[in-house]
Structure formats: structure tokens, C-alpha cells
Amino acid sequence: MAGIAQGLENVNSEQIKSFRDFLISYNKLSEICFNDCVWDFxxxxxxxxxxxxxxxxxxxxxxxxxxxSQRFQEFQMIANENVMAAVQKSGNKI
Incomplete structure (x- = not known):
């Protein structure tokens, strides 16, 4: 039971982090566009x-x-491939 509770806590933590990231992005968008586009009060x-x-x-x-986001994902895939290649290369030498 403790494992299930821990798993749910991790899921909720991820959801909260995801929602927090969304709110940060939304607030940044609102601030930038408001400051650039609203002139007449x-x-x-x-x-x-x-x-x-x-x-x-x-x-x-x-x-x-x-x-x-797309470029970051591409970079992450390349970095993961490089790590896997390094692991395989070092594994073959042993």
C-alpha cells in the first residue's frame, strides 16, 4: 500500500510541476503581450x-x-544516442 501511495504522490507531484510550468509560461506570455500591445488606458x-x-x-x-521545445527534444535525442554509443563502445572494450 505504501508503494501505491508513493506512486500516486509522484504522479500528483508531476502534475503539479506541469501545471506550474504552464502557469509560468502563460503569465510570461500575458506580461510580454500586454506590455507590448496595450497603449491606451x-x-x-x-x-x-x-x-x-x-x-x-x-x-x-x-x-x-x-x-x-522541438529543438530541445532533438538535442535530447542526440545526447541520448551519444551516451548509448559511448556505453556500447566502452562495453565492447571490456
């Missing part, structure tokens, strides 16, 4: 120019984030 309405700017900003940020 004299009205409660969002102007069409600001709305377009925010849409473009969010789209660029998300595409950039996706591209970085």
Missing part, C-alpha cells in the same frame, strides 16, 4: 489595433515556444 474597450497586436504577439510567442 483612457477607455475600457480594447482597440482593434491592440487586439491585432495581442493576437500576433501570442501567436509568435506560442510558435517560438513550440520551436524551442
Amino acid at each position: 483612457t477607455t475600457r474597450n480594447v482597440k482593434s489595433q491592440e487586439d491585432r497586436c495581442i493576437s500576433n504577439c501570442a501567436e509568435k510567442y506560442l510558435k517560438m515556444n513550440q520551436r524551442i
Whole structure:
């Protein structure tokens, strides 16, 4: 039973970490786009120019984030392949 509880705790911990990472990314996106795109504080309405700017900003940020994630995954795969090659090479010498 303790093993199951520990496993559930690890899953919950991973979910919390994942959600925390999502919130950090969302807050960063909101801050960047708000600072770049909201200029007029004299009205409660969002102007069409600001709305377009925010849409473009969010789209660029998300595409950039996706591209970085893809490159990171590629780098990780190459690094893992290099480690496996080194292990096999050292294993063959023994």
C-alpha cells in the first residue's frame, strides 16, 4: 500500500510541476503581450489595433515556444544516442 501511495504522490507531484510550468509560461506570455500591445488606458474597450497586436504577439510567442521545445527534444535525442554509443563502445572494450 505504501508503494501505491508513493506512486500516486509522484504522479500528483508531476502534475503539479506541469501545471506550474504552464502557469509560468502563460503569465510570461500575458506580461510580454500586454506590455507590448496595450497603449491606451483612457477607455475600457480594447482597440482593434491592440487586439491585432495581442493576437500576433501570442501567436509568435506560442510558435517560438513550440520551436524551442522541438529543438530541445532533438538535442535530447542526440545526447541520448551519444551516451548509448559511448556505453556500447566502452562495453565492447571490456
